[in-house]
Amino acid sequence: MGKNKTINLEEFRSVVNAIFSHLIDDLKIKEIELTEDYYWEILESSLYKFDQDPPSPRIGSLADDLDFLSSLLSDKSHAIPIMFLHVAPVLRFIGQNVNPFEISNNGNHAEK
Numbered sequence: 001m002g003k004n005k006t007i008n009l010e011e012f013r014s015v016v017n018a019i020f021s022h023l024i025d026d027l028k029i030k031e032i033e034l035t036e037d038y039y040w041e042i043l044e045s046s047l048y049k050f051d052q053d054p055p056s057p058r059i060g061s062l063a064d065d066l067d068f069l070s071s072l073l074s075d076k077s078h079a080i081p082i083m084f085l086h087v088a089p090v091l092r093f094i095g096q097n098v099n100p101f102e103i104s105n106n107g108n109h110a111e112k
Helices: 009-026 062-074 081-097
Strands: 038-041 058-061
Touching: 038 081, 058 062, 062 081
Parallel strands: none
Antiparallel strands: 038 058
């Protein structure tokens, strides 16, 4: 393993906020259509173990992830670190599906 690094949470939050500001303020994207639901995921206990063969992937659901995350809007006590396991696939979907050259005039992400 190489040099240990740390994650400065305040800096990381600023980075993520800057990306969302670019999408919302600059590109005028207000919503992104969820064109996929299911995705492959690897068990957390094996995700970073490269000295072992990877296990068979499980199936995750973006719709389920969004449902879990929506509970945070009404109850901030649900904002616990494990919720990042639901945030990560949604962020990946956004990153893989927003093409700034396909933005419609109404601020919604155009379908591919």
